[in-house]
Amino acid sequence: MPSIVDGKEVFGFKNKQQTDILTDRALHFVRQNRAKPFFLFFNPFVTHQGYWSTVPDEDVALYKDKPLTVTDLSRFPEAKMDEAGLRRLMRIYYGSIACADRNLGRLLSALDELSLTENTIFIFMADNGMSCRCSKASMA
Secondary structure, eight states, X not given: OOEEETTEEESOOOOTTHHHHHHHHHHHHHHHHTTSOOOOOOOOGGGSGXXXXXXXXXXXXXXXXXXXXXXXXXXXXXXXXXXXXXXXXXXXXXXXXXXXXXXXXXXXHHHHHTTOGGGOOOOOOOOOOOOSOOOGGGGO
């Protein structure tokens, strides 16, 4: 799926600074348009598994030495990884959330700095839902 940058389709826009770059562009847009009403759709898709390669190392490092509790994989005989592999994926996923959170914080701070917070509607939505592919029965 292409990204739209400056009105042009860009394919393959995946790198470790992707979310920071998108946030920089959103901040630029807000600053350029602060004197008039504007609409900004900001979609940091770093938390989607297909974009985990774009999670900055420093965000993953936040979880390097954290003890992460993983589900008992023996309950899932179809599992194709061990607990260490699952912990590695969890660190990347948590890092992706940290990356999104850090960049949303940058955007919200800019709204404060520009005195736009009181006159801004900010809607935060997520579309990930549950991603463990478990049946409802196994979650009981």
